Amino acid sequence: ASFGFREVGEEDKARLVGDVFSSVAPSYDLMNDLMSVGLHRLWKDRLVAKLQPFAGMHHMDVAGGTGDVAFRVLRDMAADAARDPTSDAGAAPAQDGAGEWRAGGVTVCDINPAMLEEGRRRAASGGHEAGLRWVVGDAEQLPLPARSVDGYTIAFGIRNVTRIDAALAEAFRVLKPGGQFLCLEFSQLVLPGLRELYDAYSFNVIPQIGRVVARDEASYQYLVESIRRFPPQDDFAEQVRCAGFAGVAYENLSGGVCAIHSGFKL
Numbered sequence: 001a002s003f004g005f006r007e008v009g010e011e012d013k014a015r016l017v018g019d020v021f022s023s024v025a026p027s028y029d030l031m032n033d034l035m036s037v038g039l040h041r042l043w044k045d046r047l048v049a050k051l052q053p054f055a056g057m058h059h060m061d062v063a064g065g066t067g068d069v070a071f072r073v074l075r076d077m078a079a080d081a082a083r084d085p086t087s088d089a090g091a092a093p094a095q096d097g098a099g100e101w102r103a104g105g106v107t108v109c110d111i112n113p114a115m116l117e118e119g120r121r122r123a124a125s126g127g128h129e130a131g132l133r134w135v136v137g138d139a140e141q142l143p144l145p146a147r148s149v150d151g152y153t154i155a156f157g158i159r160n161v162t163r164i165d166a167a168l169a170e171a172f173r174v175l176k177p178g179g180q181f182l183c184l185e186f187s188q189l190v191l192p193g194l195r196e197l198y199d200a201y202s203f204n205v206i207p208q209i210g211r212v213v214a215r216d217e218a219s220y221q222y223l224v225e226s227i228r229r230f231p232p233q234d235d236f237a238e239q240v241r242c243a244g245f246a247g248v249a250y251e252n253l254s255g256g257v258c259a260i261h262s263g264f265k266l
């Protein structure tokens, strides 16, 4: 079954994306591991390595879902603080009364409360709640002031956003000058010979894993289709440039199954 996103309007798309992620939230992490045969962990590691988190930074992870990227950013912020024990930036992150970070932390923003709830639960069981703030919000209208974050990441989220240009403009707005934008997303294959295998896997195997494990074939069918519709690397790089970012570049991962686009706000 297909949701036929090409025909539906913007409001419908937002609602359907909401339905998809509410439906998949409880099984989301297991499904990620199964569908990507664990590769999503390496892709997210690479994303966060490119960010180079530093002690005391305020980072925002948009479409942050169940916290995978945020947990990695916090881990690397702590590692940086440990390298410089004299710095008080390594103190436990905390917020002041106005909700602003005093000593760095990660704001996880997602439009879907069910995904964030799952993330909160994981954070509690992993013992890393300190330094995390979970905020329900739309990538197209971020609930943070202008020039308030040092880094912005969005992993496997931007292709679900209704108006990608609006999301990029918001990323630019919330970043401080010098701040880095990083986007990890499924992309176009660049290795010849992989196409048939990839098509067979994504159109046949993934929806079946969705049916058996998550009992939700349609949501995973939607995910596969949304990947196909996302613009190729160079086109998306141009969109990032148009939003005002400088030094825009991308790195292909796993032969272009994914790409990380990056840029800076000057």
Ligand code: SAM
Binding pocket: 017, 021, 062, 063, 064, 065, 066, 067, 068, 069, 109, 110, 111, 112, 115, 137, 138, 139, 140, 154, 155, 156, 157, 160, 161, 162
């Ligand atoms: N970043 C996480 C990861 O890599 O594991 C989650 C990725 S998940 C495939 C996509 C997420 O995007 C979902 O949690 C969904 O709720 C969120 N999302 C979809 N549209 C959004 C929007 N307009 N604003 C913010 N989040 C959105």
